[in-house]
Every structure is written in C-alpha cells, then in structure tokens.
Amino acid sequence: MRSHIRLGKIFGIRVGLHFSWFLIALLMVFSLSTQFRLINPAWSTGFILTLAITTAILFFVSLLLHELAHSLMARSHGIPVREITLFALGGVSQIEGDSPDAKTEFRIAFVGPLTSLLIGLLCLTAARLIPGAVSPGKLMLAWLGFINLSLAIFNLIPGYPLDGGRVLRALLWWKSGDVVRATRIAAATGQVVGGVFIALGIVQFFFGANYGGLWISFIGWFLLMAAGETRRQAGLTRAIRDVRVADIMSHDCATVDGGQSVQDLVERLFRSGRRCFLVLEDGLVAGLVTPHEIRQVERSQWPVTPVDSVMRPLQGMQAVRPDAPLANALQVMTRENVNQLPVMSDSHLEGVLSRAEVLNYLQTRAELEQ
Numbered sequence: 001m002r003s004h005i006r007l008g009k010i011f012g013i014r015v016g017l018h019f020s021w022f023l024i025a026l027l028m029v030f031s032l033s034t035q036f037r038l039i040n041p042a043w044s045t046g047f048i049l050t051l052a053i054t055t056a057i058l059f060f061v062s063l064l065l066h067e068l069a070h071s072l073m074a075r076s077h078g079i080p081v082r083e084i085t086l087f088a089l090g091g092v093s094q095i096e097g098d099s100p101d102a103k104t105e106f107r108i109a110f111v112g113p114l115t116s117l118l119i120g121l122l123c124l125t126a127a128r129l130i131p132g133a134v135s136p137g138k139l140m141l142a143w144l145g146f147i148n149l150s151l152a153i154f155n156l157i158p159g160y161p162l163d164g165g166r167v168l169r170a171l172l173w174w175k176s177g178d179v180v181r182a183t184r185i186a187a188a189t190g191q192v193v194g195g196v197f198i199a200l201g202i203v204q205f206f207f208g209a210n211y212g213g214l215w216i217s218f219i220g221w222f223l224l225m226a227a228g229e230t231r232r233q234a235g236l237t238r239a240i241r242d243v244r245v246a247d248i249m250s251h252d253c254a255t256v257d258g259g260q261s262v263q264d265l266v267e268r269l270f271r272s273g274r275r276c277f278l279v280l281e282d283g284l285v286a287g288l289v290t291p292h293e294i295r296q297v298e299r300s301q302w303p304v305t306p307v308d309s310v311m312r313p314l315q316g317m318q319a320v321r322p323d324a325p326l327a328n329a330l331q332v333m334t335r336e337n338v339n340q341l342p343v344m345s346d347s348h349l350e351g352v353l354s355r356a357e358v359l360n361y362l363q364t365r366a367e368l369e370q
C-alpha cells in the first residue's frame with residue numbers, strides 16, 4: 001500500500017492518502033449528513049454538510065493518531081517506519097522490519113487500539129459535559145466517541161493482520177518462543193475472521209437489504225487475502241530459515257556498457273535469456289537494467305536511447321548483504337516491488353539476487369524433499 005498523495009510529515013513520519021481513501025471520505029460525509037438531517041431536520045443543508053465534513057475530518061485525525069501510536073512505538077524500539085497511509089478500509093502504518101521480540105510486538109500492536117479507546121472515552125466524556133439537549137458540538141463528540149470505541153473493539157478482534165491478531169501473535173510468540181509458528185496460527189485465525197466477515201456481510205446484504213453488508217464483506221475479503229499471504233510467507237520463512245542470500249545469488253551477472261543503446265541490450269537479452277544486466281560506467285557498476293526498465297521506453301526510441309538513461313541507479317537502491325537471511329531479502333523484494341536486488345557488502349557489489357533464482361531454488365528443494 002503506497003500513498004498516492006503526500007500530506008506531509010508528523011514527528012518525522014510521512015503521512016499520505018491512497019486514492020481509495022476518497023471513496024470512504026465521500027461515503028462518510030454522505031452517511032453523516034443523512035444521520036444529522038434525521039436528528040435535526042431544521043438545520044440547513046449547508047450547515048449539515050459543514051458539520052458532516054468537520055466530523056469526518058476529525059474522524060480521520062483520530063484514525064491518524066491510532067496509526068501514529070503504532071508508528072511511534074515501533075520507532076522508539078528502533079524499527080524504522082516508512083509512512084502512514086490512509087485508505088478505504090482505514091489506516092496502515094508501514095513499519096519496515098520485524099519486532100525483535102514478543103514484548104515489542106505486543107506493545108506496537110496494542111498501543112493503537114489503546115489510543116482509540118482513550119480518544120473514544122475522552123470524546124464521550126466531553127459530550128456529556130456539554131449541557132443541554134442536542135447541539136452540533138455534542139452530537140459530533142458523541143459520534144466521534146462512539147466510532148473510536150468501535151474502532152478499538154473492532155481492531156482487537158484476534159485475526160491477523162488486525163491489531164488483535166498481532167497481539168495474539170505476540171502472546172503465542174512469547175509463550176512458545178517460535179515466531180514463525182505464532183505467525184501461522186495468528187494468520188490462520190485471520191483467515192477465519194475474514195471468512196466470517198464475508199458471510200456476515202452477505203447475510204446482511206440479502207436479508208437486511210443493507211449496503212453496509214457489502215462493506216463488511218469487502219473488509220472480510222481484504223483480511224482473508226492479507227492473512228493468507230502472511231500465512232504463505234510464514235510457511236516459506238520456515239522452509240528457508242537457514243538459507244542466506246549468498247547461497248543462491250548469482251555472482252556472474254551479465255554486464256552492459258552504459259553508453260550502449262537499449263536496442264543492443266534487447267538483442268542481447270533475447271540471445272542470452274537473462275533478465276537482469278549490470279550497467280557499467282567507467283568499468284564500475286552504476287546500476288541495474290531489467291525488462292521493466294526497458295518497457296518504459298517506446299520501441300521506436302530503442303536505437304537512440306542509451307542504457308544508462310533508463311537504468312535503476314545503484315545509488316539509493318535497496319541492497320541486501322550476502323550474509324542476510326534469504327527470507328529478509330524476499331521481504332525487501334515484496335516491499336519494494338522489485339524482482340532483483342543488488343547484493344552488497346560495504347560498498348562492493350557481490351552479486352545480484354533475483355526472484356527467478358529464488359523460485360528455482362524453492363522448486364528444486366520442493367522436488368528433492370518430496
């Protein structure tokens with residue numbers, strides 16, 4: 001999940017919006033306006049809309065505080081955070097790295113719902129303190145209080161990747177000392193929770209004639225997918241826990257001169273069947289070029305485009321160390337959405353690890369183990 005629109009930084013952590021966020025923002029303003037109109041039909045449309053938009057903004061601020069709590073807790077334990085993204089189904093903190101121990105994992109997971117719980121209680125208390133019957137401020141605070149409490153409870157459902165699932169994972173990890181097993185169990189409960197949500201949503205849609213049911217199903221589907229992916233990854237991590245990057249990376253990468261044209265490179269690519277070339281400049285490796293980079297250039301421009309103008313420069317590229325566990329390298333590949341990673345020790349290029357090699361390796365292993 002990458003942000004499409006950057007909003008800025010809070011405590012040094014980037015905050016952004018995914019395009020899908022606009023969908024939930026619109027739905028929320030629409031639903032709030034309808035509710036507010038029912039409560040006080042005498043309010044003007046302009047007033048109701050302003051109230052709905054303000055309430056929605058405050059809701060997203062409280063959601064952001066929830067994510068910020070996760071992110072700041074992670075960072076205080078030395079785990080870097082890439083950014084916080086708000087999207088259709090809420091917020092997500094992109095924490096780059098695993099917790100070193102179960103206790104840290106518990107803290108990072110639990111602090112989010114705890115924040116929502118505190119915001120909820122605070123808003124409800126403030127709403128009660130405002131005297132009189134229904135006033136706009138009271139209504140807004142009451143709604144924010146209710147929604148934040150719901151958020152806290154919903155997030156504590158013990159299905160990974162919900163916060164409750166992470167808490168469950170931390171507890172299992174703490175009890176057994178086996179993080180991979182804990183992850184697999186937490187992810188399996190996440191799949192069950194996802195399945196239940198889908199079923200509940202369908203029932204609600206057909207018998208309650210309620211579009212909210214579709215939303216619940218959608219959340220369930222998202223959970224099911226994410227939990228399934230986590231479970232597969234945990235299984236993979238178990239299978240390759242002793243393998244290092246150096247064991248399967250290729251040392252003899254083909255090289256191409258930076259001044260050569262893309263056309264020349266494509267011809268070599270077809271001849272050799274390789275998918276990754278190191279680009280040399282003055283005899284030193286300056287970058288990588290793969291079919292992905294080539295596709296960015298229009299075919300008619302191939303003969304006149306030098307390779308070094310399309311390559312991914314080595315500088316600033318995520319690299320892995322040869323002694324890094326293969327599982328970590330795979331995580332980096334997935335996160336950065338790349339098929340190759342340069343393997344560097346100090347500032348020396350040792351080789352390249354490609355997804356194809358990893359798959360080959362896994363296939364061979366699976367065949368031999370059968």
Ligand SMILES: [Zn+2]
Pocket residue numbers: 066067070112113155163
């Ligand atoms: Zn959370």
